[in-house]
Amino acid sequence: MSFLQELWAFMKARKKFWLAPIIFIMLLLGVLIVLAEGSVVAPFVYTLF
Amino acid sequence: MYILGISAYYHDSAAVLICDEKIIAAVQEERFTRKKADASFPVNSIKYCLLEAGITLDQIDHIAFYDKPFIKFERLLETYLAEAPKGFGSFLLSIPVWLKDKLFLKETMGRELKKLFEELNPDADSKTCKAFKTKVTHSIMFGEHHQSHAASAFYPSPFSEAAILTIDGVGEWTTTSLAYGKNNTIEFLQEIHFPHSLGLLYSAFTYYTGFKVNSGEYKVMGLAPYGNPKYVSVIKEHLIDIKDDGSFKLDMSYFNYTTGLTMTNQKFHNLFGGSPRKAESSLTQKEMDLAASVQVITEEIMIKMAKHAKQVTGSDNLCLAGGVALNCVANGKLLQENIFKNIWIQPAAGDAGGALGGAMSVYYQELAHPRTICPNELDKMEGSYLGPKYSSEAIKTYLDSVNAVYDYYDDEKELIKTVARNMAEEKVIGWHYDRMEFGPRSLGHRSIIGDARSTKMQSTMNLKIKYRESFRPFAPSVLREKVHEWFELETDSPYMLLVAPVKKEKCFAMTEEQETLFGINKLNVPRSEIPAVTHIDYSARIQTVHESTNLRYYRLLQEFEKRTGCPVIVNTSFNVRGEPIVCTPEDSYRCFMRTEIDVLVIDDYVLYKYNQPAFADSGSWETEFELD
Numbered sequence: 001m002s003f004l005q006e007l008w009a010f011m012k013a014r015k016k017f018w019l020a021p022i023i024f025i026m027l028l029l030g031v032l033i034v035l036a037e038g039s040v041v042a043p044f045v046y047t048l049f
Numbered sequence: 050m051y052i053l054g055i056s057a058y059y060h061d062s063a064a065v066l067i068c069d070e071k072i073i074a075a076v077q078e079e080r081f082t083r084k085k086a087d088a089s090f091p092v093n094s095i096k097y098c099l100l101e102a103g104i105t106l107d108q109i110d111h112i113a114f115y116d117k118p119f120i121k122f123e124r125l126l127e128t129y130l131a132e133a134p135k136g137f138g139s140f141l142l143s144i145p146v147w148l149k150d151k152l153f154l155k156e157t158m159g160r161e162l163k164k165l166f167e168e169l170n171p172d173a174d175s176k177t178c179k180a181f182k183t184k185v186t187h188s189i190m191f192g193e194h195h196q197s198h199a200a201s202a203f204y205p206s207p208f209s210e211a212a213i214l215t216i217d218g219v220g221e222w223t224t225t226s227l228a229y230g231k232n233n234t235i236e237f238l239q240e241i242h243f244p245h246s247l248g249l250l251y252s253a254f255t256y257y258t259g260f261k262v263n264s265g266e267y268k269v270m271g272l273a274p275y276g277n278p279k280y281v282s283v284i285k286e287h288l289i290d291i292k293d294d295g296s297f298k299l300d301m302s303y304f305n306y307t308t309g310l311t312m313t314n315q316k317f318h319n320l321f322g323g324s325p326r327k328a329e330s331s332l333t334q335k336e337m338d339l340a341a342s343v344q345v346i347t348e349e350i351m352i353k354m355a356k357h358a359k360q361v362t363g364s365d366n367l368c369l370a371g372g373v374a375l376n377c378v379a380n381g382k383l384l385q386e387n388i389f390k391n392i393w394i395q396p397a398a399g400d401a402g403g404a405l406g407g408a409m410s411v412y413y414q415e416l417a418h419p420r421t422i423c424p425n426e427l428d429k430m431e432g433s434y435l436g437p438k439y440s441s442e443a444i445k446t447y448l449d450s451v452n453a454v455y456d457y458y459d460d461e462k463e464l465i466k467t468v469a470r471n472m473a474e475e476k477v478i479g480w481h482y483d484r485m486e487f488g489p490r491s492l493g494h495r496s497i498i499g500d501a502r503s504t505k506m507q508s509t510m511n512l513k514i515k516y517r518e519s520f521r522p523f524a525p526s527v528l529r530e531k532v533h534e535w536f537e538l539e540t541d542s543p544y545m546l547l548v549a550p551v552k553k554e555k556c557f558a559m560t561e562e563q564e565t566l567f568g569i570n571k572l573n574v575p576r577s578e579i580p581a582v583t584h585i586d587y588s589a590r591i592q593t594v595h596e597s598t599n600l601r602y603y604r605l606l607q608e609f610e611k612r613t614g615c616p617v618i619v620n621t622s623f624n625v626r627g628e629p630i631v632c633t634p635e636d637s638y639r640c641f642m643r644t645e646i647d648v649l650v651i652d653d654y655v656l657y658k659y660n661q662p663a664f665a666d667s668g669s670w671e672t673e674f675e676l677d
Contacts, residue, residue, distance in 0.1 A: 002186075003153055010119040022126060030148030 050416075051108060053098065054408030055158070056115040056197075056400050058151060060086045060263060063401035063487075064094035065435075066102055066109075067408045070421060072205070074101040075435035075487035077401045080632040085677060086264065087629075090161045091404075096169075097437055106166050107181055109188070113411045115403030116194035118154045120221035122147055124243060128307050136308025159186035190415065192407045194220020195371070196235070198398075201406030202370035203230035204413055205429035206393040209422050212362040214354055217371035217399075218248035218263075225371075227354070229362045233413040233420040238361060244307050245299050247350055248373050250289065253304060254343040256312035258336040259326030264677040270378055271521045273344035274586035275571075276337030280321070281345050287320055289346065295354030329676070332520065334567075348379045355388045365390040370406070374398040374546070375489065377590050381548035384540065396433040396544035397488035405487075432598030433544060434494055436485030437632060444634045444651050452662050453638060455654045461601065468650055469608040472618065475503045476647040477514055479623055481637040482601055483652065486630070490545045491622035492592060493526060493602035495630050495637075497646060499581065499619040501525055506581035506619055508573065513645040517626040520572065524590040525582035526620040528606050532593050535579070535617055545592040545620075551577045556587050581619045592620060627674035642666065 011017050054065040057078075065075040074097060079085055081093035099106060125147070129140050150157050163182040167173065173181075192200070198215040213228040213235065224246035227239040255265045258272070291297045301307065305314040318324055326336055355367060367389040374380065375398050384392055395402050412418050448455055458464035472478060480496045491497075497514060499506045511519050524545055525535075532538050538549040556577045563574045577583040596603045610616040623631045625644060631637045634651050641649040641656070642664035649656040 003156060006155070007119065014120070014123065016123060019123065019126060022130075026144065027148060030144060 050110045050412070051102065051104060052111045052113060052408040052411050053095065053109045054113045054115065054404035054406070055091060055095075056402075056404035056407070057090050058088055058154070059400060060088045061400045062088050062091045062094070063397075063404040064091040064098050065404040065408050065487075066098035067405075067412060068102065069412070069418070070429070072405065072429060072431065072435055074098040075397070075405055076437065076485065077487070077629075079629040080436065080485065083629055083636070083673075085627060085629050085674065090158070092161065092165055095165060099169075101437075106162065106169060107184075109185075111411050111416075112158075112162075112185065112189045113197075113404075113407035114154065114158065114189060114191045115197040115400070115407040117191045117221055118151055120193070122152055124219075124222050128244070132308045139308055139310055142310070154191075155186055155189055158189055162186075190407075190411055192410045193223070194403065195223045195226045195240070196237075196410055196414075197403040197406035198370040198395075199226065199228045199230070199235050199237070199368075199406065200410040200414070201397070201402040202368035202374075202393070202395045203228075203235055204233075204409040204420065205395070205405070206366075206368050207422060207424075207426060207428045208366040208368065208391065208393065209420075210364055211366035211368045211393070212358040212364045212389070213368045213370075214351075214358055214374075215369075215371040216247055216351070216354075216373035218252060219243045219246050224248060225354070227358050227361065229364070230368065233418065235410075235414065239296075241296055244301055244304070245297060247297070247347060248371070249304075249306055249312070250299060251343055251347060251373065251376075253306070253312040253317070254339055257317065257321065257325045258339055259328050259330065259332075261328070261677055262312060266372070267375065268518065268521065269340045270344060270376055271584075272332070272337055272340040273378065274341070274584055274588065275520065276334065276339070276341035278341040278345040279338050280342035283320065284342055284346055288317075291346075291350055291353065293353065294357040295350050295352075297350060332518075344376075344378060347373070347376060348382045351376075351379045351383055352386055352388070355383055355386070359388050367392045368395070369393070370395040370398045370402060372399045377546045378548045378588070380546055381588070384538075384547055384549075392540075393428065394544065394546045395488075396430060396486075396490065396492075396546065398546075399489065401488065427541065427543060427595060427598060430487075430544075432595070433487050433490075433492060434484040434598070435487040438484040439634055439652075441653060444654055447634045448638070448651075448654060448656075451638065451664070453656055454660045454662070455656045458653050458655065461604070461653075464650070464653060464655065465601070465605050465608045467655060468605060468648070469612050471648050472498065472500050472609055473612050475500050475506065477506075477510065477645070479637055479641045479646045479649040480602075481623065481631065481634065481649070481651045485632055488544070490592075491620065491630055492543070492545065493594060493599050493620060495623040495632070496526075496620045497623050498526070498621075500613075501579040501581045501617045501619050502613065502615055504575050504580050509645075510581075510619065510621060515621065515625055516644075522572075522584040522590070523582050523619045523621050524592060525579065525617045526592045526594050526602070526606065528603065528610065528616040529593040529595050531610070531616040532591065536589060536591055538591055538593075541595070542591045542593045543595055543598065545590055548588050548590045551579065551583050551587050551589055555579065556583070579615065579617050582617065625674065627677045639664075639666065 062078040078091040079087040210231040225241040303317040
């Protein structure tokens with residue numbers, strides 16, 4: 001819950017409300033990806049990710 | 050008030066503990082886990098910080114994290130959206146990492162800290178642990194990446210006001226910033242945003258010349274003097290547009306790092322006539338020329354930025370941080386330009402230093418505590434000797450456990466005389482003393498040292514001890530008072546972050562025949578009275594040794610000078626290629642036994658290789674450490 005509150009505060013501060021639906025869908029997709037993959041390997045290129 | 054700074058989850062994780070204005074402890078996690086640039090939550094580093102301060106985890110008042118994950122995620126999403134459908138592969142790889150951990154960083158960190166609390170307080174009941182987690186999670190503050198860098202550059206510096214430049218690969222959006230620091234505040238004046246990044250341009254050339262991104266950049270810098278900067282005009286014409294104020298824009302059609310898993314793309318490869326060099330394959334003049342060219346571009350940008358910073362702030366002082374500030378060749382050129390009267394560079398200028406900046410930002414900027422400057426102090430870093438040290442009993446116990454043969458010296462003078470004599474006999478010494486350094490440089494507490502006058506020292510150290518590429522130069526440590534007699538440098542350089550020429554009168558001219566030697570072969574020609582630390586272009590990356598911060602090392606240099614007339618010695622990090630710098634007596638002994646180091650000194654204990662028992666070692670550096 002506190003995560004959602006913070007996310008809302010972030011979007012308000014940065015005026016990036018258009019990110020909300022994208023993040024929502026990605027969170028749903030993310031649950032699927034994470035469940036499907038089991039382990040996650042970080043990409044090797046720099047810190048972009 | 051205790052504030053814990055944390056840098057983690059990207060690379061080079063670290064923990065720093067400050068108590069009011071004093072830095073109690075600072076250490077990188079890689080030194081404990083023995084995994085180079087370890088990015089994991091710095092649990093060992095935090096444990097060490099608590100031990101050093103003699104406090105418990107629940108006595109920490111605030112926790113500072115060095116960047117803002119939500120804004121980083123915003124950058125990530127916007128970049129993918131802007132480039133879609135390109136980058137879908139990279140998107141699939143990176144998003145799960147974010148959705149699993151990085152987006153919920155506060156919760157993740159709270160969980161890790163709770164785990165540590167439970168480990169340190171095995172008797173605490175679940176209610177206490179839960180209450181701790183709630184409290185600690187609320188106490189975590191997130192500072193912007195470049196705010197952390199700027200704070201690490203300004204707050205520990207000896208200046209009450211200064212211009213601050215932070216230059217690195219990328220943080221959230223910012224890749225370069227100009228700020229002005231005065232007393233306890235830092236005001237940001239200008240920024241350059243992703244994807245336009247000097248750090249990433251340098252990394253692109255690091256990648257293209259066959260070195261590892263994010264660790265091989267300093268090899269490119271070391272390779273540069275072998276080459277001619279013949280690609281400068283091509284780079285300026287196609288890759289980067291540099292303005293008079295040092296701001297710049299990259300032509301992103303040549304780069305792949307926004308959406309792909311490589312730094313450069315086919316268009317970049319076509320421009321420079323071929324694919325990237327394969328790692329570990331032989332170096333050609335082309336790589337040397339490319340390295341020289343990107344180095345010239347970097348220096349030009351940094352000098353222009355510094356001139357602009359001077360114009361905007363009017364300050365006499367400049368503070369530098371961010372990964373690019375570790376480019377000591379560019380720093381040396383900046384110093385030569387005399388744009389600022391004083392330059393101070395954070396010794397842990399990379400992301401590990403962000404942990405320090407994060408903690409200091411909370412103390413000075415968020416909580417508005419006044420900042421005091423001690424005029425007689427070099428700075429607040431205490432020589433950067435902020436890591437663990439080991440008691441005489443602990444050292445003895447370990448050495449006895451492996452049946453090591455050692456001499457114990459209760460008289461420091463005698464110990465120093467013995468070490469200086471061995472150095473003068475061209476022996477290679479592993480020197481482990483007191484607290485470990487914070488930052489990527491060994492500064493005489495975890496160092497391999499030797500005679501800088503020796504003509505064979507450079508190749509011996511490179512090939513028999515460090516097992517690294519033969520083109521790479523070594524750095525000198527020199528008594529602060531004698532630096533001007535040996536190098537074209539008048540200022541302090543305690544953190545080995547400035548490169549300057551060796552004094553002309555100490556240099557030897559090369560014969561016509563020697564001048565024609567190709568690249569690396571030139572390095573074997575003695576070019577000065579101190580050939581082991583003189584690079585191909587007669588330059589050296591200097592560490593000035595100060596009586597106030599490193600007395601024993603200072604006395605060793607004095608004794609060596611008394612014996613040889615030379616106050617300069619070779620100083621390289623105590624590790625082999627790919628290994629994090631040694632931390633414990635065990636790490637030092639292992640490295641000593643696996644390599645051809647002749648003598649090991651751990652505080653007051655001196656060990657000679659020739660009389661050590663066979664070392665029961667199941668591993669070897671070749672298999673244990675991934676090449677950097």
